[in-house]
Amino acid sequence: MKPTIALVGRPNVGKSTLFNRLTRSRDALVADQPGLTRDRHYGHGRMGSKPYLVIDTGGFEPVVDDGILWEMARQTLQAVDEADAIVFLVDGRSGLTPQDKLIANRLRQSQRPIFLVVNKAEGMSPAMAAAEFHELALGDPYALSASHGDGVRELIETVLERFPDATEEEASKHPKFAVIGRPNVGKSTLVNAILGEERVIAFDQAGTTRDSIYIDFEREDRNYTIIDTAGVRRRGKVNETIEKFSVIKTMQAIEDANVAVLVLDAQQDVSEQDATIAGFALEAGRALVVAVNKWDHLDNEQREKIHRDVARKLAFLDFAKFHYISALEGKGVGELFKSIDAAYNAAMSKLPTPKLTRLLQLAIERQQPPRIGLTRPKLRYAHQGGMNPPIIVIHGNSLDSVPDSYTRYLENLYRKAFQLQGTPLRVQYKSSVNPYEVEASGGKLSMLKQRAANKAEAKAREQAKEKEKLPVKARVPAKSKADGKVAAKPFGRPGAKPAAKTGGKAVAKNRTKR
Ligand SMILES: Nc1nc2c(ncn2[C@@H]2O[C@H](COP(=O)(O)OP(=O)(O)OP(=O)(O)O)[C@@H](O)[C@H]2O)c(=O)[nH]1
Ligand SMILES: Nc1nc2c(ncn2[C@@H]2O[C@H](COP(=O)(O)OP(=O)(O)OP(=O)(O)O)[C@@H](O)[C@H]2O)c(=O)[nH]1
The missing domain is CATH 3.30.300.20 (K homology (KH) domain)
Structure with a gap:
């Protein structure tokens, strides 16, 4: 699994500059696709044989308690709790600020490894740049310059030290598909519809809330692994609170799968979040099948409308097969498997x-x-x-x-x-x-x-x-x-x-x- 590194710090310390440095090489993989809006907060990078994911958490204002800044702080905290490592940036030119101290206090509560980075240190001696930040008691600060690139490589090497080398991409012998989509589109219902009929071979309980559940099963004599990103197992559960959506979980699941099944809700318009999640799959280069769910109880006019909406907003997925299904009624699930098989075979093709x-x-x-x-x-x-x-x-x-x-x-x-x-x-x-x-x-x-x-x-x-x-x-x-x-x-x-x-x-x- 690729480690996820979250960049945290107050506004203007250079998080996006560092993010760009850490992800630039992968930009090339997705040339601008018509209609694809790329989320510049999430990116892929690689150092030698070690690939990683990076999140730019945006400015973190720890003192506000409502409004958009609060929402950003909430998302930052979620990333802090879910990431595998945290890079905490401070500004070597403006020195230590009260806000830095507040952020440091909050980060200390996290169980994740924290790397304190003093940015904008070009032209300074590293010891001088770092000196006053020892007070934060987060270990030895790394002095670097995100805009010049000095020290960035050393930092990322240190961060990645604790994670194993990516073993050669294990060519899975069977389709391993991630069921992804925003909350409430019917992912759990679809997973249950699939597993309801099939023989479950193994069931991996997730370790933390961030982790997806992996289930091996057999269908028509073929083996599959399903990666279930839905919040919780809901079989038999009635009043379930909506689990918060985790981008990290979705990205990790996409990375680990060889096919992504993107679930959309036909009873709602295609949203920006749908397009963003689709973009993640495309950036990861994953084979993709789209399941437009909740196709039951729609009249013709509504169906026409969703067809148009999909064609307009997800034009960049023209390589993928779209299925119109009802997970609740178990309709269209068999057809979905034909496309999962085809997408898997295509992704693994050998081209002489x-x-x-x-x-x-x-x-x-x-x-x-x-x-x-x-x-x-x-x-x-x-x-x-x-x-x-x-x-x-x-x-x-x-x-x-x-x-x-x-x-x-x-x-x-x-x-x-x-x-x-x-x-x-x-x-x-x-x-x-x-x-x-x-x-x-x-x-x-x-x-x-x-x-x-x-x-x-x-x-x-x-x-x-x-x-x-x-x-x-x-x-x-x-x-x-x-x-x-x-x-x-x-x-x-x-x-x-x-x-x-x-x-x-x-x-x-x-x-x-x-
Ligand atoms: N001198 C110097 N300036 C830098 C360095 N890194 C970033 N900057 C500048 O600092 C300013 C803020 O950089 P950003 O990367 O936008 O900072 P940010 O933390 O993402 O800011 P928010 O998006 O507001 O949270 C920009 O003007 C950058 O050019 C650096 O290493 N040295
Ligand atoms: N009409 C209709 N409703 C459906 C269908 N599939 C799911 N639903 C309903 O949509 C709601 C959300 O379904 P879930 O399966 O919990 O959605 P989810 O994507 O797993 O949600 P999160 O775990 O929050 O991400 C439930 O009330 C389901 O009964 C469908 O095919 N048709």
């Missing part, structure tokens, strides 16, 4: 290199990528870069100028050819910048240099093939995309090689599309 490359050539024959200025991108060959979600890596030259529309054209073609229904699909580009190209543009390459260039290209292909054997996430490339507030120096995934070397000569540029 020769077929990927043949399809690429076919795509180019049908339609070339457009010329940008004097150059036309040259797409040479493709191989699979990962599973769950399937990643297709395309090698060639000048790939930075392939337009999004062409990437979508390729995606659609691959999706059709491999029947990848229900899973996101990612196309990434790797451009080889041939060091001889500059000279070549002035005249012909000498035979010798030409041979060296060919050798470099051949080696790149070999390496690409080798990489197919590596774990999925280790190969997701970083993209240094400065995010407004942050400096352009790349940070976040030092474990990932910034550029693959081809024969020690040619340099590769990475670019990622969803």
Whole structure:
């Protein structure tokens, strides 16, 4: 399970700046999708072989007791109680404030490990910057500069020390699906409807309120694991108070599943929270099935309306299959399983290199990528870069100028050819910048240099093939995309090689599309 790190501190200490640093590398994975609003408070990051989730809790005003600030404080406290580690930021330039002391007192009640961070410490000696914050009695403060990046890596390494390395993503041999959705949409009812008929093999009682419940069961001779994120087991319970919604629980469940089943309530409009949860699944690259629940007792007009609402607000889920079901009456549940199976198979598909490359050539024959200025991108060959979600890596030259529309054209073609229904699909580009190209543009390459260039290209292909054997996430490339507030120096995934070397000569540029 990925550890979750919560960033806490009074307003303006630099939480979003640090958040951007810790999550930047993953931004590349979800290129802007039409209609997808990304929640900038929750993000993914990775340090070497250790992936993590980060929450920016927003400004924490511990002294207010109502209104929006109180609501923010309530959410911050929930995150503090549910996170695996807390990074408490203070401002090294403005020094220790009474508010910092109040927050520190509240954090001390938490059972979670706390890391006190003195931000904005660039140009100061770490000992000087940290000195006055020892008073908070939260251990040795870490001095760093979120905007410059100094000390950030050391901090995150220390935070992650206590968590185990991500074992190679265990390719689950069967579908493991998380039932996710906002409160009251019918998640428990659906889980009960599914389990009511099936043979439950094992039942894992959740350790804390944050944890989901894992249930193994058999259906038509196939094994499944259901990850139940609904608040409490309600079988037989009548007057149940509504459990508060936990974003961390939902995100962890999505991460741990290989298919997400998003439950919506057909008797209500698609809400922002629905879209946000859908966005989490998409960002995690999970295969997805949507269950529009409570389809009973709706007249045609209401059904039309929800169809339109879904099409408009969840357009970015166009790869997923939608089911209109009634968990209460047990209708549509069997069909749902067909899509869960299909989505699982698609997410785990093995895509052979020769077929990927043949399809690429076919795509180019049908339609070339457009010329940008004097150059036309040259797409040479493709191989699979990962599973769950399937990643297709395309090698060639000048790939930075392939337009999004062409990437979508390729995606659609691959999706059709491999029947990848229900899973996101990612196309990434790797451009080889041939060091001889500059000279070549002035005249012909000498035979010798030409041979060296060919050798470099051949080696790149070999390496690409080798990489197919590596774990999925280790190969997701970083993209240094400065995010407004942050400096352009790349940070976040030092474990990932910034550029693959081809024969020690040619340099590769990475670019990622969803
Ligand atoms: N000098 C310096 N300024 C920084 C550093 N980190 C952040 N800042 C600046 O501090 C200000 C606040 O940064 P934010 O990241 O928005 O702070 P925040 O804690 O998220 O603020 P809220 O969203 O209000 O809670 C911005 O002007 C940043 O540019 C740093 O390491 N050094
Ligand atoms: N009409 C109708 N009502 C349903 C259906 N499924 C669930 N409900 C009702 O919706 C309410 C909420 O259902 P739950 O299964 O508790 O919802 P949940 O998503 O698990 O809720 P949380 O645990 O709070 O997240 C209950 O009153 C259910 O009886 C359905 O298919 N049709």
